[in-house]
Amino acid sequence: MAEEINVMLVKKTWDLVPFYASNNLVGIKWINTTKPDEDGHVIRPKARLVARGFDQQEDIDYSETFSPVVKSTTIRLVLSLALYSNWVIRHLDVKKTFLHGDLIEEVYMKQHAELFSCQSDNSMFIFRRAKFIVYLLLYADDIIVTGNSAQLITKFISLLSAEFAMKDLGDLHYFLGVQAIRTSKGLFLCQKKYVHDLLQKFHLHNAKPVRTPLLNRTTLSVTDGDLLSDPTEYRSMVGALQYLTITRPDIKYVVHLVSQFMHAPRTSHLLIVKRIYRYLHGTTDYGLWLRPAPDMSLMIAYSDANWAGCPDSCRSTTGYAIFFGGNLIS
Structure with missing residues (x-):
């Protein structure tokens, strides 16, 4: 919970303003959960401060909302290319990814007891360089990176890390609830834990x-x-x-x-x-x-x-x- 609040303060995601009766005031709620690994073991606890969106009215308080999510067909296609060329496949996790987005609408939320005044400053890619190529697959805060140059991939990840707080999870082995097992025969994708x-x-x-x-x-x-x-x-x-x-x-x-x-x-x-x-x-x-x-x-x-x-x-x-x-x- 403290980590979530500190990140919001660093990102300057809100302004403390007076309340007017004409504003639609949205409630807030803490959602506590855990982050598991591919075997279902808890890695760490997680807490998210969320707006109670059911207090809002469509086309008045908000319009269409979405997150960038790569199609499963694209994932299978790019992974097939990576296996054919024996490329490395890296997995990244963007920390607090939804705090990087730009909010067009004005949303008024109730003030949490630990949120004090701050100033708000209103956030399938392919990268080519000569004969080298890097594919980046984005699914909300999960990123898969592969390409024909391990050195360029490492530099690419460094550039991303300089812009966004993220964790390099190393070689791809678990993403979006899918276990990825790479062997000499290829890449086996399964959702055994999800089925259980x-x-x-x-x-x-x-x-x-x-x-x-x-x-x-x-x-x-x-x-x-x-x-x-x-x-x-x-x-x-x-x-x-x-x-x-x-x-x-x-x-x-x-x-x-x-x-x-x-x-x-x-x-x-x-x-x-x-x-x-x-x-x-x-x-x-x-x-x-x-x-x-x-x-x-x-x-x-x-x-x-x-x-x-x-x-x-x-x-x-x-x-x-x-x-x-x-x-x-x-």
Whole structure:
């Protein structure tokens, strides 16, 4: 907590001003959590002072908000290039990254007891130099850096560190909840810990495993079964599965299927979602291999579609798989 306040003071992120009744005053709250490593062990405690955004009104107090996040397809593509050329792959973590942004709107927050007056001064990249190239993949405060010159990468990291407070985590081994294991065969990406956490969260860690995430010729309809009285858990379970597809293409289709019923899920849809988790229970060690290939200029795409497969709208569904140098990237 003290570290968070000190960084806000150093970054001069706020002004202490008088309150006027015309201002929409937003409450504040401390969020306490922990930062785990790839094995789930706690590295250190974390505290974040956050605004209670539900006190604000869209298009009055704020407009569109977003953070820079790299697409999973881009991650797999660049990692495949790095493996082909045997480049180093470094991992960086930007400290207090959200304090570097420029806030366009005026936001009035309640004063925390430890926040005193201060003056506020209003924060896929590719770097080329001759025959050298550096790729930087940014996902909020996580950065992956790779390229064909270890010396240039080191200098590049030094330049970033001079501008932003960041921690060099060394060679890539764990990022965004994804474990990255590099061997002589390539790079293995998996989310084993994430799967275990989900099974515990949704009380399915003792469920009987099944061999497939979906039975053959299964179709789902908007009228199958009874409406769930509370769709919250269904949406949470499916949303968690969507993130898991980063390294689990084997569940991509069925997750897409159950995602179509988020607005009004039914008991039949929930049974399929639970079956996916039972499948994951027996395949926690599964993941995605990215391997170096002799020819990285080769890109192959496959596609297929059913005919009027949706029982409700008679619409068709198209699927595709794109391989770059033998690695599945999309």
